[in-house]
Amino acid sequence: MERNWWKESVVYQIYPRSFNDSNGDGIGDIPGIIEKLDYLKYLGIDVIWLSPVYQSPNDDNGYDISHYDQIMEDFGTMEDWEHLLAEVHNRGMKLIMDLVVNHTSDEHGWFQEAKKSKDNKYREYYIWRSGKEDGKEPNNWGATFGGSAWEYNEETEDYYLHLFSPKQPDLNWENPELREEIYTMMRKWLDRGIDGFRMDVINFISKTPGLPDAPKEEDETYASGGQFFMNGPRIHEFLQEMNEKALKGYDVMTVGEMPGVDVEEAKKYTDLNRNELQMVFQFEHMDLDSGPGGKFDLKPLDLRDLKKSISRWQTGLNGIGWNSLYLNNHDQPRVVSRFGDDKNYHDESAKMLGTFLHMLQGTPYIYQGEEIGMTNIKFDSIEDYRDIETINYYNEQVYEKGRDKNEVMESIYVKGRDNARTPVQWDDSPHAGFTTGEPWIKVNDNYETINAEKALQDEESIFHYYRKLIQLRKEHDVIVYGDYELLLPEDEKVFAYKRRLDDDILFVLTNFSDETVEVNVPENIEINQPELLIGNYKGEKQFNSKTTLQPYEARVYKGKHRDGSGSPVL
Numbered sequence: 324m325e326r327n328w329w330k331e332s333v334v335y336q337i338y339p340r341s342f343n344d345s346n347g348d349g350i351g352d353i354p355g356i357i358e359k360l361d362y363l364k365y366l367g368i369d370v371i372w373l374s375p376v377y378q379s380p381n382d383d384n385g386y387d388i389s390h391y392d393q394i395m396e397d398f399g400t401m402e403d404w405e406h407l408l409a410e411v412h413n414r415g416m417k418l419i420m421d422l423v424v425n426h427t428s429d430e431h432g433w434f435q436e437a438k439k440s441k442d443n444k445y446r447e448y449y450i451w452r453s454g455k456e457d458g459k460e461p462n463n464w465g466a467t468f469g470g471s472a473w474e475y476n477e478e479t480e481d482y483y484l485h486l487f488s489p490k491q492p493d494l495n496w497e498n499p500e501l502r503e504e505i506y507t508m509m510r511k512w513l514d515r516g517i518d519g520f521r522m523d524v525i526n527f528i529s530k531t532p533g534l535p536d537a538p539k540e541e542d543e544t545y546a547s548g549g550q551f552f553m554n555g556p557r558i559h560e561f562l563q564e565m566n567e568k569a570l571k572g573y574d575v576m577t578v579g580e581m582p583g584v585d586v587e588e589a590k591k592y593t594d595l596n597r598n599e600l601q602m603v604f605q606f607e608h609m610d611l612d613s614g615p616g617g618k619f620d621l622k623p624l625d626l627r628d629l630k631k632s633i634s635r636w637q638t639g640l641n642g643i644g645w646n647s648l649y650l651n652n653h654d655q656p657r658v659v660s661r662f663g664d665d666k667n668y669h670d671e672s673a674k675m676l677g678t679f680l681h682m683l684q685g686t687p688y689i690y691q692g693e694e695i696g697m698t699n700i701k702f703d704s705i706e707d708y709r710d711i712e713t714i715n716y717y718n719e720q721v722y723e724k725g726r727d728k729n730e731v732m733e734s735i736y737v738k739g740r741d742n743a744r745t746p747v748q749w750d751d752s753p754h755a756g757f758t759t760g761e762p763w764i765k766v767n768d769n770y771e772t773i774n775a776e777k778a779l780q781d782e783e784s785i786f787h788y789y790r791k792l793i794q795l796r797k798e799h800d801v802i803v804y805g806d807y808e809l810l811l812p813e814d815e816k817v818f819a820y821k822r823r824l825d826d827d828i829l830f831v832l833t834n835f836s837d838e839t840v841e842v843n844v845p846e847n848i849e850i851n852q853p854e855l856l857i858g859n860y861k862g863e864k865q866f867n868s869k870t871t872l873q874p875y876e877a878r879v880y881k882g883k884h885r886d887g888s889g890s891p892v893l
Contacts, residue, residue, distance in 0.1 A: 324804050329519070329576035329601060330645060331803050332369035332417070333681075333793050334688045338653045339376055339398055340384060341746045342691055344758035351746070351757070353399035353407050360410055362775065366694060366786070367793035370417045370576070372521050374653055376404065377423075380430050382490040383468075383711055384744075386421075386523060387428035391508045408516055417518035419576060424505050425527045426491040434492050438476050438483070447498045450484040451476075452534065463536045465545025469715040472548065484534070486527060486552065488711060496528040496561055506569040513569070519576035522600070525562070526581040526592075529555030553583035559591060562599040571598075578602040578647055578686075586639035593644025602647040602686060608632045609655060619716060619734040624662060626815055626835050634820075637684055637807035646685030650676060651693045656742040660699035663875060664837055669696055669773075671875040674788045674859035678877035679818060679833045681792040684807050692747050694789040695778045699742040700767045705732070709764045710740040750776035791857055799856070799881065801827040810845050817842055817872065823884065829856075830880040834872040844868045853882035 343355030353376065363371065375385035378393040385395065394401050411418045427434060436445040452461035452473070461482055464472040466489075473482040474489040484493045495501055509520070531551040539546035562579075570577065579592060581603045589603050611628045614620030640646050650658040659665045663672025673696040681687050702708060705717045705728075713735055720726045736742075741764060748770040749756035755770035767773075778786035796802045805822035816836035822829035828850045834840055844867065853866035858878040864870075866880050 324642060325595070326804075327601075328574075329370070330686060331796070332576075332686055333367065333796065334370040334372050334419075334686060335363055335366070335368040336372045336374065336652060336688060336690045338374045338691060338744060340763060341744050341757075343747065343749065344760065344762075347759040348397075349758050349760040349762045350397045352397065353394070353403040357403075357407050357410050360414055360416075364414045364416065365790070366689075367790050367797075368416065368689065370419060370518065371411060372419045372688070373421065375421045375423060380428055380490070382428070382488050384709075386423055387426070387430075387488065387491045388423050389428040389430040390432070392511065405515070412516070417576075419519040419521055419578075420512055420517050421523060422509065422520040422525075423523040424494060425524045426485065426487060426493045429490045429492055438478055441479050441481075447495055448501045448504075449492050450495050450530070450534075451479070451481050452484070453481045462534050462548070463539060463546045464534075464548030464551075465543075468712050469719050471545060484530075486524075493530075494528070496530075496557070502561070502564065503568075506565060509565075509569040513573050513575065517575070519578075521604075522577065522579045524582065525579040525600075526554050526558055526584060526603075527552050528561055529557040531555055549583050554581070554588050559597070559599060562592070563597065566598040576601055578604060580604040582606050586635055589636075589640060590643050593640060595644075602645050604647050604649065604652075605636065607636070612661070613738075618738050619731075621734055621737055626818060627813065630809055630812055630818060633683070633818075634807070634809040634812075637809075641684065641806060646683070647688060648680050648683050648685040649688040649690070650680055651690035651743065652688070653690070653743050654740050655690075656738055657697055657699045658693065659696050660742070661737070662835065665696075665698040668837060668875045669698075670783075670785055671859055671873075673785045675833050675835070675875045675877040677785070677789055677792055678831070678857065678859065678879060681796065682802060682822065682829065682831045682879055683820075684803070684805065684822070687796075689789070690743065694786050695748065695775050696773055696785040697745075697748060698767065698769060698773065699736065700745050700765070701736045702741075702765060705735075707765055708735070708739065708741050710744065713739040713741055748774040750774050788857075788859065795856060795879075799827070799829070800824055801829050801881070805829060810848075811842070814842075816840050819845075821848065826884045828853075828882050828884050830866070830882075831878075832870075832872060832880075833877045834875055837874045839874060840872050842870050842872055844870065849885040850880065850882040851885050853880040855879070856881045 340351050342351040343359050344351050345354040376394055376398045377388045378390035378395050379385045379388050394404050408418055433445045433448045436443050437449050460471045460473040466472040467487050472486055475482055485491050537546035537548040577600045579600045584605050592600050592603050612624045614622045658676050659673040663676055720731045721728045745767045746757035746762050751771040754762050755766045778784040801822050801824040805824035808821045810819040818833045820831050855864050856879045858864055860873055860876050
């Protein structure tokens with residue numbers, strides 16, 4: 324397997340608004356990030372992924388860009404950003420930027436021109452359609468944040484497409500002029516010295532010609548329409564063109580956020596011989612605890628489903644493409660609250676989930692605060708929430724559909740995006756040391772017990788455990804490049820798997836339950852002289868054919884492959 328620096332890296336995602344505020348205005352900023360770079364270096368991460376810091380009216384917290392070549396005033400200046408890049412590089416780390424080119428803000432100069440008249444030069448930068456005969460929307464697609472995916476424009480008496488907020492009009496990638504503008508902008512950032520891009524919903528940029536109506540259920544007002552814009556007919560052509568015209572000649576990493584992608588399609592996206600992307604963010608494992616009604620339709624995770632999903636991707640991309648590994652990001656709830664136990668086994672379950680993820684084949688992504696075990700929040704009132712998706716969902720369910728607000732809030736507590744967006748908890752001072760002012764969103768009440776300062780001082784903390792996980796990847800090639808094999812597929816509580824590279828064997832045992840469980844080690848482990856590399860419970864943990872795992876326990880053994888001449892040492 325070809326070696327690459329981005330395969331051997333660990334990435335840390337910064338959501339700037341909530342990371343660290345340097346000037347007391349309650350909003351995280353770029354100088355605040357610079358203040359914490361030594362913390363990130365000490366953690367051991369290699370790459371920082373910076374969520375959008377471009378100029379934006381903030382309808383969707385920066386994912387609605389009004390100017391690709393300016394820095395949002397809340398976050399600082401272009402000089403601040405250049406200082407950040409230099410300080411990241413001075414510490415031997417890399418910086419990748421968010422690329423949001425499926426849509427812009429409706430306040431972007433292109434759209435401000437495009438909406439003026441049908442013969443405006445920028446008209447074809449966006450997607451316009453006349454209404455149906457009855458004047459209604461051009462098709463029945465719904466927007467991700469609720470309502471129709473179409474917004475009426477008075478000046479031109481027609482509609483523009485927005486798959487997200489009405490303030491996020493979709494760009495028309497069928498227009499070669501628009502594509503050239505984007506590639507020029509990308510090269511500008513690459514020439515400034517960045518180390519790659521994370522590409523927001525990049526598999527949405529090719530829409531099915533004609534934009535047909537989508538099938539929908541009788542009780543649905545709008546259809547999702549995803550089959551007509553996810554992985555569309557020209558997507559591979561566009562990405563190959565982007566590679567040729569923007570990325571070629573730069574030693575950078577690329578990862579594409581791709582809702583609705585499956586393994587077979589991901590092989591095409593990530594096969595390096597095709598010159599598209601290096602990794603995709605897929606959501607299959609993130610949807611396993613959602614019912615048919617979507618993310619807010621809660622259902623418990625069945626561990627066997629997670630095994631099937633993870634294994635499908637681990638084996639499917641092996642030797643062809645490359646996996647991105649994540650359990651948290653700015654759009655997902657906190658993993659220790661979601662798949663662990665943030666009350667009774669907070670530290671144990673956070674460490675177990677980190678172990679499970681970091682021992683897989685792929686590039687791990689850590690989301691800010693994950694390394695100290697930050698948890699979901701429960702704000703008393705919808706007034707305290709800031710996320711457009713959450714607020715729209717609440718209003719739709721309570722005011723349009725008449726559902727009980729407490730029932731709706733329960734779904735928000737579990738799945739709302741603001742779970743990930745509360746300020747990073749740096750210490751036990753007011754507002755968790757995030758700001759000296761009033762934070763843009765409330766801090767989690769548990770900051771006095773869960774904070775970075777406390778974690779740094781405790782050698783047994785989640786933070787120091789993550790440091791060790793990261794260090795192990797740098798010391799053992801089998802963790803990065805080894806093949807994956809699922810073990811105990813039908814076990815409902817234990818996720819066990821094996822990794823192998825040449826003669827090196829890795830055996831990973833993780834208990835996803837709050838119960839003590841007995842495990843019979845499969846006979847096909849074929850491991851000699853196993854040593855415990857890492858575990859989240861103290862004490863000697865010998866490798867035995869029968870073993871007991873405590874609640875949320877994780878263990879990783881490393882040994883040599885048995886060549887048939889001897890028995891495994893148990």
